[in-house]
Amino acid sequence: MGNPIVFGILAIIAIASALGMLLSRNAVHSALFLVLNFSTIAVLYLILNAPFIAMVQITVYAGAIMVLFLFVIMLLGAEQLRGVRGDWRGSERWQQLLAGVLTVTLLIVFAVVLFQGGGATGSGVTAVDTSPSALGLRLFEAYLLPFELTGVLLLAAMIGVVVLNKTKKRG
Amino acid sequence: MSEKILEAPDTVQNPVEQATTELKQRFPESLSDETRPGYEGLIVSPDKLREVATTLRDELGFNYLSSVTGVDLIDDNKMEVVYHIYSIEKGGGPIVLKAQVDRDNPVVPSLVPVWPGADFQEREAWDLLGIRFDGHPDLRRILTWDGFHGHPLRKDWKEPFYEEDHKPFGSRWPGGGVRRAEELNPYGKNVQYPPGWVPTGDEYEVETDLYTGLTIKKDETIDLKTEQVTVNIGPQHPSTHGVFRMVVTLDGETIVALKPVMGYLHRNHEKIGERNTFIQNIPYTDRLDYICSMSNNLGYVLAVEKLLGSEVPERAEWLRILNVELTRICNHLWALGFLLNDLGALQTPMLYFYIERELILDFFEALSGSRMMCNYMRFGGVAYDLPDDVRGQPTLQFLDELVNERLPRALEQGNELMTGNEIVQARSIGVGYLSPEDAIAYSTAGPVLRASGIPYDVRRAEPYSYYEHLDFDVAVRYNGDIYDRYLIRLDEMYQSLRIIRQVLPYLKETEGAPIISGKPQYALRVPKGGEAYARVENPKGELGFYVTAKPKGSNPERYHVRAPSFINLTALEKMTVGHKVADLVAILGSIDIVLGEVDR
Amino acid sequence: MTPGQLALRSLIVGFIITFAVITGFAYTTLLERKLLARLQGRIGPNRAGYIPVPTRSGKPRRFLGGIMQPAADAVKLFFKEDITPAKVDRWVYTLAPMLAVIPAILILAVIPWAGEITILGQTFSPYFAIAPGVNVGIVFVLAITSIGVYGVVLAGWASNSKYAVLGGIRASAQMISYELALGLTVLVPIMLADSMDLGEIVAAQKGVIDWFVFRQPLAAIIFWIGALAELQRAPFDLLEAEQELSAGYTVEYAGMRFGMFFMAEYMKMIALSAITATLFFGGYRGPFVDQVPALGFLYIGLKTFIGLCIMIWIRATLPRFRYDQLMAFGWKRMLPISVLNFVVVGIFIVLQEEGILQPLFENTLRFLGIG
Secondary structure, three states, rough: OOOOHHHHHHHHHHHHHHHHHHHHOEEHHHHHHHHHHHHHHHHHHHHHOOHHHHHHHHHHHHHHHHHHHHHHHHHHOOOOOOOOHHHOOOOOOOOOOHHHHHHHHHHHHHHHHHHHHOOOOHHHOOOOOOOHHHHHHHHHOOOOOHHHHHHHHHHHHHHHHHHHHHHHHOO | OOOOOOOOOOEEEOOHHHHHHHHHOOOOOOOOEEOOOOOOOEEEOHHHHHHHHHHHHHHOOOOOOEEEEEEEEEOOOOOEEEEEOOOOOOOOOOEEEEEEEOOOOOEEEOOOOOOOOOOHHHHHHHHHOOOEOOOOOOOOOOOOOOOOOOOOOOOOOOOOOOOOOOOOOOOOOOOOOOHHHHHOOOOOOOOOOOOOOOOOOOOOOOHHHHHHHOOOOOOOOOOOOEEEEEEEEOOOOOOOOOOOOEEEEOOEEEEEEEEEEEEOOOOOOHHHHHHHHOOHHHHHHHHOOOOOOHHHHHHHHHHHHHHHHOOOOOHHHHHHHHHHHHHHHHHHHHHHHHHHHHHHOOOOHHHHHHHHHHHHHHHHHHHHOOOOOOOEOOEEEOOOOOEEEEEEEEEHHHHHHHHHOOOHHHHHHHHHHHHOOHHHHHOOOOOOOOOHHHHHHHOOOOOOHOOOOOOOOOOOOOOOHHHHOOOOOOOOOOOOOOOHHHHHHHHHHHHHHHHHHHHHHHHHHOOOOOOOOOOOOOOOOOOOEEEEEEEEEEEEEEEEEEEEOOOOOOOOEEEEEEHHHHHHHHHHHHHOOOOEHHHHHHHHHHOOOOOHHOOO | OOOOHHHHHHHHHHHHHHHHHHHHHHHHHHHHHHHHHHHOOOOOOOOOOOEEOOOOOOOOEEEEEOHHHHHHHHHHHHHOOOOOOOOOHHHHHHHHHHHHHHHHHHHHHHOOOOEEEOOOEEEOOOOOOEOEEEEOOOHHHHHHHHHHHHHHHHHHHOOHHHHHHHHHHHHHHHHHHHHHHHHHHHHHHHHHOOOHHHHHHHHHOOHHHHHHHHHHHHHHHHHHHHHHHHOOOOOOOOOOOHHOOOOHHHOOOHHHHHHHHHHHHHHHHHHHHHHHHHHHHHOOOOOOOOOOOHHHHHHHHHHHHHHHHHHHHHHHHOOOOOOOHHHHHHHHHHHHHHHHHHHHHHHHHHHOOOOOHHHHHHHHHHOOOOO
């Protein structure tokens, strides 16, 4: 399945769209590049014989989360980024520091993966059973803890939103 | 059914005389009687106007300001503001207050603090006559545009195509010869521009006042910074029922502030009316509320009949009532169809109602020659008797079938399909609420007033024509929301059918009787002069005509229309603030406006 | 099949479906206009083209007047001036109509139009699997419909108009709200058939009695409502809302770009009707479909047609919701009901698999004194 040409094209699109997302000065354009990126990743999943994950990737990230992003951007009218391209040095120092640390970490992970030859390769993955019962068993047996943790996290977020909304109304 | 019969007003003790005496006792120095022949009312000194109005409203029960208008008394070098004030509870005639001020600097205290319903009417008087109202919160031009120069209803204001003061002209060719149209060019000497305005440039900033009025201070306690947007709904918009514009400030979808802007269809109906002869004005009234031309005719004809003192034969009265009530049904079918269309019911109810409306229009066409611009009433009667047949049926049989079968069936069907619909109810119950107190204070009239629980109907309160002999109920609903304004129109259509059923036998009985008193006149002159105010219960509300004339005059000296659509719009902001954009459209639909009447 | 053959087959099927659906879209517009007119007591378009039917009197009767109306509309749209207003975001403004149409066509890729058909000795399935062997067709449908909203939202934003932005904001909020209920109801047929493959879901509904609509009418109703909301059809057509937003997101578009939004809407109507038929009404299955597989086209076509008619009927009948009522309906009614339904169906399936359901049922009957 892992056709190197297809993979190459997809990889280029993915990286280009990620860069576009970072460099675009318009928040809506950034969001669109991110959607493109998500879709490309979904196709990569498809190549890796994981169609369910691919579709869920599109439904959840591209279809729901990014729509919400756009909703917020449009509602707040926050399309244009403040600040001019040249003077990024001056402001928001701690964010820059954080970004630097994260970049270094990510590079280290890449290096480790590359040099140790670990991680998944296209040819190594076999087709998985995507019937609903098989997926359910997988979620509730192999990945029970992460699944439950995600559930609790989302619940907490939801309660948080409800609480915040209530205080707003009272004030 | 929540309907009440309003008793015919007690004529034994005239409430108007009573209140007048009472007022004179309280304000002996500042009130004086009208002395001109043919005129009535009290002349108030402007500085006491607000106190007199407050006393009338709070203590004497005259709580409904129907009409405010200005009159240019150029011969006395004075400006006069005329107020017609009625009593909702007692019914009967008006107390007429008049304030006269110097023509060169006309300033009258505003009555908006007493009656918010004076808002648009005072703005109109400022716009057209240049009377300034001291203490008015938002005194801007309303019918003409912001850059308009001068006040067109002043007698010394000349329009660009100015020919003579009145029609018919003394000579067919004034000045002794043909004048070409290009010589009457609007950029000629009759037009003046405001200082600093260039016709071809956009330097002149119009509507600054309008937009500044809408700037709302944000609530700082809410930390979510949403953007407030100001949206222009209209003048080109599918659901403003014409070229009507609302400037709306929105927070998300919620309306924070609203200003109606009108006048896109303004043609200065009143100026035209003052130049025309009396009879030339009848077809012009058709164009006010172009859906109800019959009842517009009636209002104007009644006013002029008061001046002329003419009698109306019996058959003409029955014909008038028949046509006016058919017009009411016609208008309400239209209004309900459009209200539901505004609620998003894609034209279906509208088209269902149109089937029966077509029949009524066919009848009008057979009767008067025109489906909508009927031009049917005349001074002292009506223009034509009933036709022999309509749509291939004998007229009375056609009317009988229409009133007893077709229309009740159509109303029943509409009622069945829409009244119980969950989405209609969810969209309309509790939306656009107008309290009874506000409904009176804002001078609303017609279905809007009665849906707020005020059983006030001119046909009962101050009966005209033969309405006092007819048996019908004044429809009233008590919740003051869109749903009640929807229901009350259904109720009123049922009452109209009831009235027509009583009229039909008389039409049969009086067949062949005269329909107009005297012979038809074209160049009629008012014998004594004076003023007259007549009002009728138009489908959209109280339509009033204020007409004054000089002795032996062939033209009205002052011709004012109290337009119900226009005055009902005063309450629009009150009804809409806090609701959603979608509700705004429905509320506007429930007021039922026609721009021909709003803009005049 | 080699990958080359596979690609060729996919290409051919894809072409056929796309062209069939574009024709279908054109005639759905005519169907809507004609049917809506009939429901409102009007005639509808009847001038453009007709089929002459010979009569005895010699003058042919005009049958199906207005049959060429879609072609006339298309010509009109193509020749209209294609306006790009000043101060719009050109890229996004151009992209938006395309983003609306592409997902609408993509949904149709996974619908099984018929069973296996043998043409010229070659067995052939008119059913475009995403990849052979692995199939998650129904999740694909959800994924693509969720992408579909981008066209609307971006059109609203890029037009640089307040009406359009309001339409876009409404669209995004509405889609997210109704997708949840839609997704949860889709799970019901998945569980009943124990497959995410639309072909297998159809196969699980062998006879009319087995149609999932009879086993799960609630799920079918919620799915239909959710589908209407997803399609932005009446009474959920808030983002076009002629009466309020005077056309919403399309207000600044003209010509064929405007037409593309309608293309997307009608194609999605066809697609979601077909999917409803597939999930709840036995898809292409019907009498004699096992003997003559080609009948499958007819059956699913008929079921889709009925779905379209119901959509149009609803549009002619119901007023529109208000924005906040729509949200409240989605979150406070649809979502809890679909969650509850989903849980109950799950419990029953487990009970049945464990062999408890049958004895439980019998014991209850006995307890009630019926059995």
